[in-house]
Amino acid sequence: MLFRRRKPPSLVERIRIWLWPRRNWSRSSRYISHRLRRLRATPHAIALGCALGVFASFTPFFGGHFILAGVLAWATRASIIASALGTFFGNPLTFPFMWYGSYQLGNWALGLNPKHRDIDFSGDLFDKSFDQVWPILKPIMVGGVPLGIVAGSIAYFLVRKAAEAYRDKRRLGRPSGTTGAGATA
Secondary structure (H helix, E strand, O other), X not given: OOOOOOOOOOHHHHHHHHHOOOOOHHHHHHHHXXXXXXXXXXXXXXXXXXXXXXXXXXXXXXXXXXXXHHHHHHHXXXXXXXXXXXXXXXXXXXXXXXXXXXXXXXXXXXOOOOOOOOOOOOOOHHHHHHHHHHHHHHHHHHHHHHHHHHHHHHHHHHHHHHHHHHHHHHHHHOOOOOOOOOOOO
16 A cells, blocks of 8 residues: 555554644644635535534534534535534543533533432443433533534634635635636736
């Protein structure tokens, strides 16, 4: 294979890269912002797709954020690529805060008293695991919706402004009368 490593990374190395990028977080976030600005769609479609990705990150369906964001973007005719990039808002650094806030808000909305719950998966893992996880998942699902809407709305306005500014800057920088690389003077 042309670009394959000679020695594949070990499991520990792959986990480390997943938790902490090779370069750093600022470089990764700059890459995502450049990708969002360069998408060929309307600023509304890009911003809505990103907002739907941020919203999907607040759901407890870990591993299904891309799929949920893509389906929501497809249903609302938003940018599917922008929705996938928006799911990067949920990452190992932000998930604990998002889930804690969703859990507390969900308990408050449901009128439940949040208390320490011990989850024991040692015995009937396949028979009763859902019964033990549901008291935690339910408040996170309920609380994640309003928090996701708020965070998605903020992301929508920020990304829309950035996409419009990028388009205006790019339009002003392009000389009139040229259509691209094949144009000659």
